Amino acid sequence: KDNVINKIEPLWTRKPSELKEEDYMKFYRDLYPMKEDPLFYIHLNVDYPFNLTGILYFPKIKDRMAIEKNNIQLYCNQMFVTDHVDNIVPDFLTLLHGVIDSPDIPLNVSRSYLQADENVKKISTYITKKVADRLEEIFKNERDAWEKKWDNLKLFIEYGMLSDEKFCERALKFALFKNTDGKYFSLEDYRKAVAENQTDKDKKVVYLYATDTDEQYAFIEAAKNKGYDVLLMDCELDSHYVNLLEQKIPDTRFARVDSDTIDNLIPKSEKVKPEMAQADKDDLSAMFKAVLPKGNDYFVEADNLGENAAPVIITRNEFMRRYREMSAMGGGMNFYGNMPESFNITVNLENPVMAGIITEAKSKITPMQELPAEPGKDASEDEKKRINDERQAIKDAHQAVVDEYATGNDILKQVIDLALLSNGLLKGKALSDFIARSEKVIADACRK
Incomplete structure (x- = not known):
């Protein structure tokens, strides 16, 4: 019995110029009738040096419990092959939904063969680049929309930055910080905003952050009373993410607001301890x-x-x-x-x-x-x-x-x-x- 998708018009074979927003949304709802509408999508269409068409959708991911893999369906000349594409696209992209279709992906071969295949490598690189291109495009041209979508995108982007070096280098340009007042900043803009006031005696810019604004309220207020800004980093991956950012952004240190007293979080000079026997x-x-x-x-x-x-x-x-x-x-x-x-x-x-x-x-x-x-x-x-x-x-x-x-x-x-x-x-x-x-x-x- 044919998979149900074969009864649906293969929208990915048509040119993007022929399609409207509602066409993409209807196709998504046909594919995933129980899912929320996606944040946005990417239409893939390339015929050299390999053949690949497809439509990838960005679902809303609010926390780890919402993560689902194996929602990208692989086709070969419009015939369904599998929904396990983890050997074809980078791991973080398996969080996306949609369809990819290519006659150039070898079928019925081992995992190691797939990973070594040149076409598969090129396809993987191409998809990663197109995803990064689309994200950067929205960041540059639709900043308000990007900020509104950020909370639902953050987990996906952080996962990508942690697991894929090339994507990480691109994402450093469009990733956002959100502070405890709900304001968003690019990484570059945030550094400019806090560098003057939050540089310690070792010439490192200290990024203060909280993971729970209620539990850490007193510490947040103590930091604000000093004129410091506090980021909200409540994503499950943030312990790994701040480690990554400390490596990627020179002269940077992250400190949670409850990790020390306020004067010790951003020491401006050597502190003299009180004398006690x-x-x-x-x-x-x-x-x-x-x-x-x-x-x-x-x-x-x-x-x-x-x-x-x-x-x-x-x-x-x-x-x-x-x-x-x-x-x-x-x-x-x-x-x-x-x-x-x-x-x-x-x-x-x-x-x-x-x-x-x-x-x-x-x-x-x-x-x-x-x-x-x-x-x-x-x-x-x-x-x-x-x-x-x-x-x-x-x-x-x-x-x-x-x-x-x-x-x-x-x-x-x-x-x-x-x-x-x-x-x-x-x-x-x-x-x-x-x-x-x-x-x-x-x-x-x-x-x-």
């Missing part, structure tokens, strides 16, 4: 780790962020987070995925609440007893064990004092929980405890 740093870190949720790695550091800044800011290292996401995207967690989540905890010494907690802690946590010197090389095994056990016992006793203070300090727990809550990290019992503690604080305030 090592023992005080150790106690501060121990206090926070006593209260923070277990199972993650926390790196606690003190900084002067200003009295109006939050007492505690929790961020995730850009490198570790990005590569964890890339690893997960690849279908396995590998090295990064098997590691605990890591968070940077920045304690703002200039915040009045935090300053009060630290002052009180110093008065209530007695300094750790001086540790005995480490055993020498010539000490006996028994002597080494005795000294090491004594050192550890002193450390454990001091840690118990720190833990008792930290876990009994409702203000410290409240400050930490607020920071966790702002990052979507407060859940389950910890969230319930926070709510109960907050209600108690309100009740106590009302009684006063």
Whole structure:
């Protein structure tokens, strides 16, 4: 029984000059009656150095769940052959819909033979070029339409840039950025717009971005208050994409707005850290780790962020987070995925609440007893064990004092929980405890 397409007039055999927009749309609806109308199409027609005709349509692709391959039908002299064209066109083009017809594509041959065939290579290159030509044409001549279509094209174009070097070089000219205010920029225009204000001390232009405007709202606002612009990069491929752009655009660095404190995202000069004795740093870190949720790695550091800044800011290292996401995207967690989540905890010494907690802690946590010197090389095994056990016992006793203070300090727990809550990290019992503690604080305030 003939495939249903053979009952439809082969529109791809006609000249583009003979056809109207509605002809292309009707043909698409006949091919894919359950699909949304496409964004636009390309009519292919070449007879040298190979014969190829066809019509390719760009479907709306909003997320990975909408990706469907094997929607391009291959014909030979108007006779259906297959809808598996992954050996004939680059992988990213298999996301397109439509028809290609060529008598010059060898049939019933192995995958390796197809990949080595000169005509197939030329056809693949030609189709990629025509796609890039069409995209660049719309970008140049119909910029408003291009921007309106961008959100539905972005995943396709990023996939193409990541998987095909030649397409990537072309796409750098017509790819867009979208910022958190909904404004679109070409890559070239965006660099011109932010370079003056967002160049760091190492002469790199820093592109700040967010992946969720609700979850990262506070960080976005902090960046805007500094006069910085923030891109919206909410595509599933963006962890890979920003890596690619850092390689393709010289002197460029991407940083998610919640990957560090605002002053550290775009450092303008070498920053002087506040002076703290090592023992005080150790106690501060121990206090926070006593209260923070277990199972993650926390790196606690003190900084002067200003009295109006939050007492505690929790961020995730850009490198570790990005590569964890890339690893997960690849279908396995590998090295990064098997590691605990890591968070940077920045304690703002200039915040009045935090300053009060630290002052009180110093008065209530007695300094750790001086540790005995480490055993020498010539000490006996028994002597080494005795000294090491004594050192550890002193450390454990001091840690118990720190833990008792930290876990009994409702203000410290409240400050930490607020920071966790702002990052979507407060859940389950910890969230319930926070709510109960907050209600108690309100009740106590009302009684006063």
